[in-house]
Amino acid sequence: MKTYSDLPSDAGSNIIGQVTAQADRIQKRLASVKHTVAIMSGKGGVGKSSLTANLATALTMKGNTVGVVDADINGPTLAKMMGVRNATLEYTPTGVKPAMTPLGTKLISMDLLLAEDDAPVLWNAHSQKDAFTWRSTMEVGALREFIADTEWGDLDYLLLDLPPGTDRLPNVAELIPNLGGVVVVTIPSEVSQLIVKKSVTMARDILRVPIIGVVENMAFYVCQHCGEEEPLFSADETLDKTLQQLMLGSIPFDPQLSRANDNGTLYIDKYPDAPASQVLVQVGKKIQDFFISTL
């Protein structure tokens, strides 16, 4: 009796061919993208999306063409933060035209597809029972389409804002095998760094994805009255040595940044002289330098 390997094909479905075609769609789309950068943490609530929005804007303001994928399928916030929540996506036979900020940064986000403010991401299914068995697969499929089917055009940088969880980067690395690098975001708390170090290990040692560096967010705050810098978290908290070596910059906490996010105003554009904006610009420059150095 013939064995599995004796049979030439899968009876006609050509599943491997279909999966290959999906991967080819991504490769074809990314052929016009110079650098892909994943912004990740592992830990939630450290300001990844806020950093992504402003880094993308900083890079755009430096004359780069920049696209952003809001890879947080279930908690998309970037359309709100970047002020394009009312944008209508335009579908063409070759792709979907992304939303665009006034400065020209392109964005695709699940938020642009959801019907209402309070509408969660709910997938069509015969039954939602046991949805845990397939929901993650559907989410990766959505992310694949966001990358492959958005008409990015020629981009210098495509930033991907990853949701919390150390398991997210492997999904992206599968979709984008030549991922350019990772920016890891943390805050000066031991709890955050505990998780962030796992993300660094995942990227550097397991996936072998280049780590561009670490950004310490909410590192301190600047008193608006006296200009003194004060720690926002514990004064005893110092950044882990491993993370320190990878440091791209420490961004001070600024309540105006939070307000700008809520208002859909691009903080770095509105407050270019603010200390946080200046660090963001420096981080953007270091990202550019990283890719120049790898040429």
Place this chain on the structure above:
Amino acid sequence: MKFLCTDCDTAMKFKDVTRPEQGSVTALFECPDCFTEIAMYLNPSETQMLKSLDLKLGGTNEAAQPMQLVRSQLETAKGEPMPNMFSSETSSSETAEGGKCPFTGVISDAFQEDATPAEPTGPTWTAEALERLERIPAFVRPMAKMGIESFAKDNGHDEITGEVMDAARGNFPAQF
């Protein structure tokens, strides 16, 4: 997945796939030598997994449409209802508003629920025959239905009646 006709030692070929019944699709495979058919049942979770992977049983020659998975599967989508490749809510060519679906070319009939059958292309069923069909246990019903339709077609019956079912019965283990 590959299927072997053990009698002929020949790889079986994909023949057809049913619309989901209670979330489960049935794929039919045939031996090209002896024409023996087998049915493969995907339970609802397996069917849903296939949908989530945006894969099509039997393959496809259609070019993928932009964000076809998200737009067809996101229940809470913005704007007018998106055409759904897999559900029974809309026909394969029209939206609920009657507008032309931009994804007609990629609609997978394989995943259209049985509740909205496509234009009949095979024999029609009489009410009596359909009633008898309903008495067949659900887990073998899709296979029995395909087998009876295949029998009717092969024997020149345009309509499946109780008599046709009686004649076909000898070919099936299930009683109806």
